[in-house]
Amino acid sequence: MSKSIIHLQSVETQQILNISPPQTGLSLQGTVKIPGDKSISHRALMLGAIAEGETVIEGLLLGEDPRSTAECFRAMGAKISPLNSQKVTVQGIGLGQLQEPLDILNAGNSGTTMRLMLGLLASHPDRLFCVTGDSSLRSRPMSRVIKPLQEMGAQIWGRNNNSLAPLAVKGQSLKPIHYHSPIASAQVKSCILLAGLMTEGKTTVTEPALSRDHSERMLQAFGATLEIDSKTNSVTINGHPKLTGQTVIVPGDISSAGFWLVAASIIKGSELLIENVGINPTRTGILEALEMMGADITLENKRLVTGEPVADLRVKSCQLKGCTIAGDIIPRLIDEVPILAVAALFADGKTIIKDAAELRVKESDRLAVMASELTKMGAKITELPDGLEITGGTPLVAAEVDSYTDHRIAMSLAIAALTAQGKTIINRAEAAAISYPEFVNTLKQVCGDQN
Ligand code: S3P
Numbered sequence: 001m002s003k004s005i006i007h008l009q010s011v012e013t014q015q016i017l018n019i020s021p022p023q024t025g026l027s028l029q030g031t032v033k034i035p036g037d038k039s040i041s042h043r044a045l046m047l048g049a050i051a052e053g054e055t056v057i058e059g060l061l062l063g064e065d066p067r068s069t070a071e072c073f074r075a076m077g078a079k080i081s082p083l084n085s086q087k088v089t090v091q092g093i094g095l096g097q098l099q100e101p102l103d104i105l106n107a108g109n110s111g112t113t114m115r116l117m118l119g120l121l122a123s124h125p126d127r128l129f130c131v132t133g134d135s136s137l138r139s140r141p142m143s144r145v146i147k148p149l150q151e152m153g154a155q156i157w158g159r160n161n162n163s164l165a166p167l168a169v170k171g172q173s174l175k176p177i178h179y180h181s182p183i184a185s186a187q188v189k190s191c192i193l194l195a196g197l198m199t200e201g202k203t204t205v206t207e208p209a210l211s212r213d214h215s216e217r218m219l220q221a222f223g224a225t226l227e228i229d230s231k232t233n234s235v236t237i238n239g240h241p242k243l244t245g246q247t248v249i250v251p252g253d254i255s256s257a258g259f260w261l262v263a264a265s266i267i268k269g270s271e272l273l274i275e276n277v278g279i280n281p282t283r284t285g286i287l288e289a290l291e292m293m294g295a296d297i298t299l300e301n302k303r304l305v306t307g308e309p310v311a312d313l314r315v316k317s318c319q320l321k322g323c324t325i326a327g328d329i330i331p332r333l334i335d336e337v338p339i340l341a342v343a344a345l346f347a348d349g350k351t352i353i354k355d356a357a358e359l360r361v362k363e364s365d366r367l368a369v370m371a372s373e374l375t376k377m378g379a380k381i382t383e384l385p386d387g388l389e390i391t392g393g394t395p396l397v398a399a400e401v402d403s404y405t406d407h408r409i410a411m412s413l414a415i416a417a418l419t420a421q422g423k424t425i426i427n428r429a430e431a432a433a434i435s436y437p438e439f440v441n442t443l444k445q446v447c448g449d450q451n
Contacts, residue, residue, distance in 0.1 A: 004451030006444050008429070017410070017429035017440065019417035020398070021447075026418065027269035027317070028446040034257050036061035036250035037278050038435050039186070040308065042112045043218045044248040045069045046194075048090030049078035050098065050120065051222050053245035055090040059276075060250055062086075064434045068108035072117060075101040092245050096198055100127040104166070107133040109363060109405075109434055114165065115145045115187040116215075119194035122154035124171035132166040136363050136405060142167060145191040148179045152195055152203075176201040176239065183358065184331040186211035186282075189235065193219065193226075199239040202227075206234040209328040212282040217307045221246055251278035251310045255335045255408070256436050258286050260446065262339045263415045264315040265295045266346040272446060273300075274313040281309075285333030289340055293320040293347055322349035322392055330355045335362075337388075338412040341370050344390035345379050345416070357386040363434075364406035373401040373413055377420055398422030407434035414443060 005026075007018040041061040046069065048055030060066060062083050070080045070088075077099040079091035093099075098120060107113035114133055121129040132138065143163035146156050152174040158167040176199040181188050189205045193215055196203025210233050220226055224241040228234075257277045264270040279287070279299065290297060296318040299311040320343060325333070333340065337359055344351035359366040371383040376399040380391040398420045403410035410431045417424035432439040444450075 004449055005447060006440065006449050008440050013430070014428055015430040017414060017426040018423055019414060019426070020423040021418050021420070023421070026267060026447065028264050028267055028272055029270065029448065030446055031273045031275060032260050032442055032446060033275055034252035034277065035063065035436055035438060037253040038063065038065055038255070039112065039212055039214050040218070040248070040250045040278070041066040042069050042116065043214055044250060045073060045080065045090060046116060046120070047218055047222050047243065048092055048245060049073040049080070050095050051092040051243035051245045052094045053092055055092060055245040056247045057088045057090065058247070058249045059086055060088045061253065061435065063437055064108060065110040065113065068106065068110045069113045072105045072107065072113060075103065075105060090245070095240070095243055096124065098124050098127070101129060104130040104132050107131060107137060109134050109136055111137060111140055112187055114142070115191050116194055118142070118145050118149060118156070118167070118169065119191035121169045121171060122149045122152070122156060123174045123195045123198035125173050127171045129169040129171070130166060131169065138165045141361055144183065144185065144188050148177065148188070148192050149195060151177050151179065152199070174199050176203040178204040178206070181205060181207045184209040184211045186215065190215040193235065193237045196237040196239060197224065197241065201239055202236050203239065204234055204236040206232055209233065209331050210282055211331045212280065214280065218248070221307050247306065249306045251305055251308050252276040253435065254278050254283050254286065257313060258336045258339045259411050259415050261286065261290060261295070261297060261313065261315050262343045263418060263446070265290065265317055265320060266343060267418060268317050270317040272315050274315065276310060277313050279309045279311050282332055285329045286336040286340065288329060289323070289325050289333055290343065292323040293343060294318060295320060320347035320392070322347045322351040324352045324354070326352070326354035334358060335408060338366055338370050338408050339415065341374065341381065341388055341390055342412050342416045345374065345392055345394070345396065346419070347392040349392060351390045351392065353387040354384065355386055362406070364404040364409060366406065366409065369404045369406065369409050370412070373409070374416065376401055377416060377424070396420035398424040400425040400427065403428040403431045405431045407431045407436065411436060411439055418447070
């Protein structure tokens with residue numbers, strides 16, 4: 001392809017992504033390497049910091065969110081090597097040994113950093129911590145973790161009746177509880193389990209549907225004792241384990257793979273091999289949803305890497321069909337709803353996504369933003385209180401759209417733009433670096449855009 005179709009323009013601190021696909025002949029080809037899993041990267045840094053001895057992390061996501069986690073734990077005494085190579089080492093300081101930081105801890109854009117970290121901070125007696133984040137994070141609900149932590153005896157103050165950051169935490173000796181979470185949230189579950197590490201006895205979390213279980217897997221690998229009851233979606237942790245540093249090999253993030261799975265499915269003549277993708281069953285909702293839509297995806301070279309299942313995914317284009325995505329599958333594809341909405345635009349018939357009201361409190365209100373930005377591109381998409389209704393088959397037209405500083409919105413719109421006639425302008429595209437700093441380079445690579 002001689003003419004550049006993807007052009008990234010920097011304007012002060014913001015980036016504008018311009019995408020002008022050729023009118024015919026674009027197909028995506030090649031082998032794609034995706035960045036490390038964001039959820040596993042955060043957990044490896046945190047558990048490494050509170051374990052004894054050295055943790056070696058291979059394949060850590062070098063995105064903005066894990067950088068926020070690393071900065072926070074450095075400020076509390078953990079020695080973490082620079083996040084500039086695929087191998088990062090953490091010198092742990094031991095359970096209960098986080099130091100009182102000299103300044104405010106800044107979780108940036110990362111809900112996982114703030115919510116998981118709160119469990120640890122609240123359980124460190126006699127230390128005071130202040131935590132904040134960027135404007136998106138400061139508007140996201142923290143009461144979902146503050147309430148159960150308060151039940152355990154935590155002292156936490158924040159704006160809006162103790163529900164929004166900035167937060168002040170006065171560490172306490174906490175007591176174990178059995179928490180019945182009203183939402184299936186891995187961040188809530190993990191926060192309580194991390195707080196439970198420092199209690200005398202057993203702390204249990206029961207959730208209405210199973211959310212991602214990376215914390216459970218990694219806590220056990222570091223030496224904690226857990227009891228898991230899959231019938232009731234309950235997990236129990238025993239307090240005061242001995243945590244020992246480990247080697248963690250982080251698989252590729254299936255949430256990042258999602259962009260290529262959908263792009264290759266909807267662009268005729270495409271075939272991509274996406275290597276080294278984490279296929280933990282609590283994360284593979286996107287594969288099941290695309291299968292319901294008739295996608296052509298095969299899993300090759302399945303293997304287990306430091307406790308997490310991994311495979312290479314081969315995807316070929318094919319005609320998708322509409323379906324309903326609802327119920328217990330939602331927590332297992334929660335971050336993939338924006339890109340699944342793009343897939344639905346190319347499916348025969350209607351796709352309905354329900355039971356996904358949680359999307360309204362992500363990095364942006366993802367239901368409202370996907371509906372508004374895709375409507376600008378000519379899509380037939382209606383916002384529901386807890387989801388989206390999408391009618392496929394209407395060709396997209398180029399438009400000027402915005403990421404609302406949400407990484408997954410920026411990347412989903414970029415994939416939609418590959419199919420739209422004309423030049424799409426995506427404002428605030430720099431958000432992609434939160435979870436996928438190499439996104440634009442890989443987009444160029446799969447489009448054969450050498451310019
Ligand atoms: C995450 C859990 C999910 C997900 C987020 C990462 C985690 O959030 O959306 O991107 O690493 O635990 P919720 O727990 O709020 O559903």
